[in-house]
Amino acid sequence: MTVRVLISDQMDPRAAAIFRERGIEVDEKPGLTPDELKAIIGDYDGLAIRSATKVTTAILEAATRLKVIGRAGIGVDNVDIPAATARGVVVMNTPFGNSITTAEHAIALMFALARQLPEADASTQAGKWEKNRFMGVELTGKTLGLIGAGNIGSIVATRAIGLKMKVAAFDPFLTPERAIELGIEKVELDELLRRADFITLHTPLTDQTRNILSKANLAKTKKGVRIVNCARGGLIDEDALKAALESGQVAGAALDVFETEPATASPLFGTPGFVSTPHLGASTSEAQVNVAIQVAEQMSDFLLLGGVTNAINMPSLTAEEAPRLKPYMALAEKLGKLIGQVLGEDIRSVSVEVEGAAAQLNPKPITGAVLAGLMGTYSQTVNMVNAPVLAKERGLDVREVRHDREGDYHTLVAVEAGTSDGVRRIAGTLFGNKAPRLVELFGVEIEADLAGMMIYIVNKDMPGFIGKLGTALGEAGINIATFNLGRRAALGEAVALVSVDGEVPAGVVKTLCALDGVRDVVPLRF
Ligand SMILES: NC(=O)C1=CN([C@@H]2O[C@H](COP(=O)(O)OP(=O)(O)OC[C@H]3O[C@@H](n4cnc5c(N)ncnc54)[C@H](O)[C@@H]3O)[C@@H](O)[C@H]2O)C=CC1
Numbered sequence: 001m002t003v004r005v006l007i008s009d010q011m012d013p014r015a016a017a018i019f020r021e022r023g024i025e026v027d028e029k030p031g032l033t034p035d036e037l038k039a040i041i042g043d044y045d046g047l048a049i050r051s052a053t054k055v056t057t058a059i060l061e062a063a064t065r066l067k068v069i070g071r072a073g074i075g076v077d078n079v080d081i082p083a084a085t086a087r088g089v090v091v092m093n094t095p096f097g098n099s100i101t102t103a104e105h106a107i108a109l110m111f112a113l114a115r116q117l118p119e120a121d122a123s124t125q126a127g128k129w130e131k132n133r134f135m136g137v138e139l140t141g142k143t144l145g146l147i148g149a150g151n152i153g154s155i156v157a158t159r160a161i162g163l164k165m166k167v168a169a170f171d172p173f174l175t176p177e178r179a180i181e182l183g184i185e186k187v188e189l190d191e192l193l194r195r196a197d198f199i200t201l202h203t204p205l206t207d208q209t210r211n212i213l214s215k216a217n218l219a220k221t222k223k224g225v226r227i228v229n230c231a232r233g234g235l236i237d238e239d240a241l242k243a244a245l246e247s248g249q250v251a252g253a254a255l256d257v258f259e260t261e262p263a264t265a266s267p268l269f270g271t272p273g274f275v276s277t278p279h280l281g282a283s284t285s286e287a288q289v290n291v292a293i294q295v296a297e298q299m300s301d302f303l304l305l306g307g308v309t310n311a312i313n314m315p316s317l318t319a320e321e322a323p324r325l326k327p328y329m330a331l332a333e334k335l336g337k338l339i340g341q342v343l344g345e346d347i348r349s350v351s352v353e354v355e356g357a358a359a360q361l362n363p364k365p366i367t368g369a370v371l372a373g374l375m376g377t378y379s380q381t382v383n384m385v386n387a388p389v390l391a392k393e394r395g396l397d398v399r400e401v402r403h404d405r406e407g408d409y410h411t412l413v414a415v416e417a418g419t420s421d422g423v424r425r426i427a428g429t430l431f432g433n434k435a436p437r438l439v440e441l442f443g444v445e446i447e448a449d450l451a452g453m454m455i456y457i458v459n460k461d462m463p464g465f466i467g468k469l470g471t472a473l474g475e476a477g478i479n480i481a482t483f484n485l486g487r488r489a490a491l492g493e494a495v496a497l498v499s500v501d502g503e504v505p506a507g508v509v510k511t512l513c514a515l516d517g518v519r520d521v522v523p524l525r526f
């Protein structure tokens with residue numbers, strides 16, 4: 001089937017060109033209303049966006065074919081990530097492509113405030129030549145308070161140090177070593193507010209950062225502070241900021257981002273000392289080329305090869321790793337399906353163990369595939385993206401174990417499930433490095449290709465049983481494709497995995513259960 005991507009925001013044409021070069025059909029429709037987007041999103045496997053498209057639950061519900069959302073930029077607050085994850089849609093961004101550009105915009109706004117450039121420009125072009133009205137301040141020697149010292153904050157810090165500013169940063173996740181490396185001082189928020197001549201914000205909008213410059217915190221700032229927000233609206237209380245500008249507590253404020261966007265009206269407009277730009281932080285030709293190329297490459301790698309880069313809701317998997325991992329993920333998913341269908345609700349913990357060649361690979365996708373298979377027992381819409389979340393919701397304790405030991409197989413993936421009956425283990429290998437095969441089933445050596453419709457039967461090993469089983473299936477009109485047997489000991493407990501050509505109705509399961517010596521019968525679907 002043709003792979004189709006929709007670009008729903010203004011994006012450099014290189015993104016569309018890359019999709020086309022890689023054989024993906026692409027439509028460019030920036031500026032759709034939510035209803036228009038909802039009406040067509042069902043036709044697409046991928047959605048490439050910037051900040052204008054809001055990917056809400058309603059959009060995701062209509063996105064029946066969607067596999068990936070690619071954000072050509074950093075912030076993904078316009079995407080309902082939990083809803084996307086729940087529907088198994090990967091969300092990826094381009095975390096570095098526009099950082100320099102955005103840091104430069106923050107520095108530009110800092111200069112704009114220091115020298116009142118927008119007001120001076122407007123006055124001069126109005127023919128006023130007000131040379132004595134616009135007295136500025138120098139940046140040299142001033143203290144810049146950074147709230148958030150991640151990618152963009154760090155770049156702002158290095159530029160500010162180049163401008164001979166002192167930099168103090170509040171960021172709970174900034175390590176002392178990184179602060180030394182950057183040549184900045186790590187401080188608490190109150191100290192930053194007390195000491196900073198300029199404050200710039202560079203955090204995402206979270207429950208912790210929302211309103212971080214609240215009315216109370218603005219009151220703690222050094223009188224005459226100048227504030228720049230190029231990160232996200234909602235970090236500053238806009239009403240309190242207006243009051244602080246009017247009282248002179250804040251000498252200047254420059255906002256590139258607003259609580260409500262597009263911000264076509266704001267109480268801040270017209271306030272003396274207020275400067276604004278319409279979310280232009282990432283808007284340079286360089287940054288837009290970077291993010292467009294990156295998002296298109298990442299989305300194409302995912303849609304065509306299964307490679308996962310910069311995903312917010314899934315572990316990474318390079319496009320080079322993906323083909324090597326593919327047969328392992330198929331094996332892992334089959335093992336997950338088998339153990340989930342046989343043990344069902346009784347599973348409390350899962351340990352995914354790899355040895356031999358499998359131990360040399362990235363274990364996350366293998367575990368993800370086991371969970372996808374296992375959780376698929378409970379829900380039809382499970383995949384690698386939402387399976388770990390669903391497993392967590394069900395309270396499953398998940399572990400990964402990598403063994404260095406040499407085993408009987410050149411490569412092995414085992415799944416151990418903790419149940420009320422103790423730990424139950426199954427394992428599989430790859431024949432010829434590509435064909436998944438079950439090799440161990442609850443302590444019994446057995447070899448089976450887990451595919452199509454199967455029946456799992458546990459019985460007492462005794463002469464004539466297989467004949468009776470074959471007759472019962474034959475009488476029910478069920479054709480046997482393959483028969484895989486194993487047993488713990490002669491005349492002990494035996495296990496059969498029977499591959500059949502059609503559905504196994506409940507009535508047939510009941511008939512099989514009634515056969516002499518049968519202990520368990522579970523119809524399986526792979
Ligand atoms: N105006 C624009 O056009 C653009 C805005 N942005 C925005 O800039 C922001 C920063 O982006 P990056 O630096 O790339 O992100 P990042 O993830 O590299 O850095 C964010 C930093 O914030 C810190 N942080 C998190 N919670 C915090 C808290 N409660 N208090 C203080 N610090 C906290 C983190 O530890 C991290 O170091 C994002 O919100 C992003 O969406 C990014 C690009 C363009």
Ligand SMILES: O=C(O)C(=O)COP(=O)(O)O
Binds near residue numbers: 050073279280281283
């Ligand atoms: O990358 C980000 O976080 C941005 O805010 C940039 O937004 P934009 O792509 O310019 O709409």
